[in-house]
Amino acid sequence: MNVLFLTLAKINTLQERGIYHDLMQEFSDHQHDVYIVSPVERRENQKTTLKKEGNASFLNVKTLNIQKTNFIEKGVSTLTIEKLFLRAVKKHFSEVKFDLVIYSTPPITFTGVIKYIKKRDNAKAYLLLKDIFPQNAVDMKLMSDKSVLYKYFRKKEKELYNVSDKIGCMSEANVQFVLNHNSYVPKEKVEINANSIRLQSSKIHSDQEKTAVRMKYGIPTDKKVFIYGGNLGKPQGIDFLIETLKAKSEDDKVFFVVAGSGTEYDKIKDWFDIFKPKNALLLSAVPKADYDLLVQACDVGLIFLHKDFTIPNYPSRLLSYLEFRMPVLAATDPNTDIGTDIVKNGCGMSVYSGDLRAMIDAVDMLTNMDGIKFEEMRRNSLEFLKREFQVSRSYEKIIEL
Known part of the structure; x- marks a missing residue:
């Protein structure tokens, strides 16, 4: 299978460890070709790059700062990253027919890329729900649930859930939250898919x-x-x-x-x-x-x-x-x-x-x-x-x- 993975976690090799590195390595080990699209943030002063490592391809797309930055820049970056990712996928992966697209939150603004790949390639779409936005921003008093910004992002959140064929949540409480606050989401679409890693055979340190x-x-x-x-x-x-x-x-x-x-x-x-x-x-x-x-x-x-x-x-x-x-x-x-x-x-x-x-x-x-x-x-x-x-x-x- 050809697998497209969209994420905010910067990944340019599978030789490192992390929940997304390990998941993509698992797909790679099962002989799937994986295509990973992740950001290279403005603070790194690098251009968009594409590199290959075995059956894994890494497309690092130049974006604004989106992680560990102030709320305003994070918000603008969240709004613009969809177009940047879509443009990069069209440019660099035009010859690849994807069978599966996987994506994690944050952000909730990958819907355009997912719809494009689903329509072009008839691919299945799997959401790894790691962050429930914009409600988390409301909880932190970063925006009001009456604001125009909230209503915009809530609409994007609903679009993301609708375009997904399956929603993998981190725990039972997350499953229940999604179902209780999104009555339009069918129960059978949501399941527990916990954060996960590959167990290492490392010795216990003395x-x-x-x-x-x-x-x-x-x-x-x-x-x-x-x-x-x-x-x-x-x-x-x-x-x-x-x-x-x-x-x-x-x-x-x-x-x-x-x-x-x-x-x-x-x-x-x-x-x-x-x-x-x-x-x-x-x-x-x-x-x-x-x-x-x-x-x-x-x-x-x-x-x-x-x-x-x-x-x-x-x-x-x-x-x-x-x-x-x-x-x-x-x-x-x-x-x-x-x-x-x-x-x-x-x-x-x-x-x-x-x-x-x-x-x-x-x-x-x-x-x-x-x-x-x-x-x-x-x-x-x-x-x-x-x-x-x-x-x-x-x-x-x-x-x-």
Whole structure:
């Protein structure tokens, strides 16, 4: 099969890891020809390029900045990316007849490209729904649900759902949200297709190797280390992360690592500069290979979501924590099911974002937990990953279309 994949994640090789890299590698390994269209953002100062790697082709299309930028530029980029992608596909893939087009949200503005490919090639269309927009922007008070902008994007969202032959959602709560808020979508069109990765046969790092990584970053070797890694933006509810760090700043049994970048990075950096916590470390974006080593050297993975979300987010960073056999502590809104899934599968704890007392208690429980119980949580993390988040399952669901 010829498979077209449209995404905002920059992909120019399948030699790297990530939920979309791994999915496309799975298609490639099953002898499908994959054609991946992704942006090269304005800040990178590069032109549109096309390159080939085995049976995978990578079309990196020059766009405005769309990730980790201000809301205005993100909005303009979201509006223009459809035409840029469509023009590039017509120019570079005019001779390719596609059997399947896969696309992920954000953005919701790929409808024109999808309609074109479906009409031209009679292809099937599969949506990987990773973001529910524009409702998430309303939740974050970035726009009003009465505004012209909201109505425009809501119309685009409906068009996207209608043009899709199947909608793969990250969790059961996401399935229910789509069906409850979009009565025109048939139930049989929507299914769970969770974030997924390929399991690696990497060895468990020894205590000596973990100690070496901790020493490299100045992380204590005798404390329970909690790490938050990933995007530092408004959706993550960074204020509650700061509240947590402040509340535990005098606890000499625990150490926090915050590693990431995003629109709220300066806010948390300012707090670190002023408060100078002795038991916390802030790192700007760390290369993927180094980040994986850093995560493995820590004890507990942290997930933060803004308390005001009505949409059920399901951050993919959970998979990194599970892969490295880490218990997870999630601070979430009441509408996502990621926290309940973590608790139900015995691999961590969950509190509501904003409930500082519950958060402190959860940190204390994980810090003081006896070794046998902690090791059981670690085993459960890997089993949860194997059971629910393997890319082979995602591939099989898509290929059934």
